[in-house]
Amino acid sequence: MALTLVERFLRGLEISADRSALRVGSEDVTYQQVHDTALIWAGALRTNGSPGAVGVLTGKSVTTYVGLLAVLYAGGTVVPLQPSFPAALTRRMMKTAGVREVIADERGLAVLPEVVRDGMTVRVLDNGGSVTGFPLIPVSAESALAEPVEVELADPAYILFTSGSTGIPKAVPIAHRGFAHYFDEMDRRLDFGPDDVLSQTFDLNFDPGIHDVFAAWGAGATLQAVPPSAYRDLPGFVAEHGITVWHSTPSGIWMAREMGALEKGALDGLRWSFFGGEALRCQDVLDWLVAAPGSKVENLYGPTEFSIGVCWHRWAGEESQRRGVNGTVPIGKVHAVNDFRLVTEDGEQSSVEGELWLTGPQISTGYLDPAENEGRFVVADGRRWYRTGDRVRAQPDGELAYLGRMDSQVKIHAWRVELAEVDHVVRACAGVLDAVTVTRSAAHGEELVVFYTGDEVPDQELADGVGAVLPDTVLPRQYVHLESLPLNPNRKVDRLALRKRAEELAG
Incomplete structure (x- = not known):
């Protein structure tokens, strides 16, 4: 049975109530502690009914993770925001998403006065930080929820912003249904358990970061935040914190290599290694496996508009190299509950190569600004499709190889x-x-x-x-x-x- 994000955490709570749900720096928080605090914060957010879109303006802190769970417990929609982004960009994101309430840590509070301008009004959760100049959402144990609010699968769980080739982010609401289907497929093929420690290299405004959080919490495992400084001695960091599951962009391999971290057996505690967000090179996998010989490796693919991911390919040595294109690892087969087609530049379907179109229960409802849907979300043969803009090549068995962006094929x-x-x-x-x-x-x-x-x-x-x-x-x-x-x-x-x-x- 497919679970919502909240139900995944509750499953982890049942398995590992007194074990670590989250480790950030020197802070170590149990499932029970996260749950209890999230119920209190959720009660505060629901003082005036459903909170709607709530901004989580944080770095990588305990507040980040408790905050996003609190919003979900309250039946709201999480809008992850980065304090390191330009204030004008964050302001535009908040206005687009309709954010009126904010959960912030110290980094978020430091930039909030610069962000909230131009007639904006927001209330800030009083979670113990130094809040000045903003109306507060009072927090009291007496107003804690007894249990999380039930939601419909069609309700939006997150609003994420795509990076966008133009540099202007588009707001993408992702429903509980899309996440439920994504994680259900993941659970069927992966064996995460309460003894695992999953890395968190991604920030929460990037959808692979959501994968890490709820992959860990759905298994009663521990989520370990990985700061950029960890790459100075990645083997030491992985060993010290007992990380068994790694997930990063392929650029993480490059950073590890640059710091001399890919020596033979240096990462031998890893059981799984996942890479996504950009093309994964075969040579990078080979280098990684020298350091992590006991690890299985998967290449993950999927646009934000399709609920984190829709394809995966498990590394199979020479077979993976043979199936790849231009020295990259295949992106694999589309998840069974979804469907795809390849469309040529002339608009014809192809069984071999073309732009990847996707449809199925993981598809987003579209961008918050309907005008941005044109050319991306299309109806064909009675079905609604998302055009990825990615050009792929298909094997006879349906496995796909990434060729590049449609706009990366240029004429000179x-x-x-x-x-x-x-x-x-x-x-x-x-x-x-x-x-x-x-x-x-x-x-x-x-x-x-x-x-x-x-x-x-x-x-x-x-x-x-x-x-x-x-x-x-x-x-x-x-x-x-x-x-x-x-x-x-x-x-x-x-x-x-x-x-x-x-x-x-x-x-």
Whole structure:
């Protein structure tokens, strides 16, 4: 039976009431403590009825996790907000989501005066922080809920904001139904238990972070927050905290490698390793498994608009390498309760390759701004589909391989170029660790710029490698060596920043 997010926590509470639900820094909080506090906060939030959308403006703190559970207990909708984001961006997110009440930790309270402007009014939960200048939501044990409020599966559990290729986030409400189907499928294939410790590398405004929280809590396991400083000695951190399940973007492998953390057997306590959020390279998996030889590895794929994830591929050595494209790991098969189709640029269905369209019970109701649905949520053959914008290739058995974004296939001098293919060729050059190709405007239309890490390699050597794949007329105009690739707040490679850098270099 598929469980709501609240029901997953209650299952964990039944299994592990007096065991650790959450560890953040030096703080260690049991399931019972999280439950009791969440009921008190939820009672405060429901003083005037259903709270609606509640902002959780926090760093990675105990307040974050108790707060999101309290909102769900109260029958509200969680809107995760990051104190590190620009105030104007957070303000726009709050206005879009209709946030009128906020749960904040010290980091959130520090930025709140700058965020709440332009006639906005919000109330702040009085959870013991230093709140000044805002009306408070009083908290009292006497007003605690006896039990969580029942919700309908169609009710929104979260409002998340996509990163968006334009840099302007779109608000995506995710219903309890979508999460219930996602975690039900996960429970069927994974064996998490109360003795497991799951890493939390993601912030809660990024949907993989929701996976970590409720994957752990649904099993009565412990959620271990992982600060960025942990990468300085990742093997030491993993061993000290007994982490058995790892989850990060593939960039986490790069950071571990840079810090010398992928020595043989260095991460031998891991049972599972999950990667998602961007393309996963086969070579990165091989390097990771040297350090974590006892770990199973899965590549997870799914857009925010489809409730965290919709595909998974379990690493199978040479078979995975054979099925991948451009040196990347396949994204796997679409979850059984959902359906997909591949659509060509001409709008025709294909059994081989095209844009991935998805439909099924995990699909979002659409963006909060209906105008943004155009071209993304479409009706075809009597069914509502989400167009991912991702180009994939299908194997006869239905397994999918990621080829890149539809807009990553560009035309240079009328020649169609796949940016992921250029990345793959450059990575194969001696001394190169990673590479990302972007386009920039030029007098003749568009040209390619390659940013790469590793050793600084003569441009001609790189051009010779790429020239084996592309005609001379479309060879990258410039190769730029970086010590590291920039990452966005979700720890994905920040392609917007690289495109901006490429334009600046042209000047």
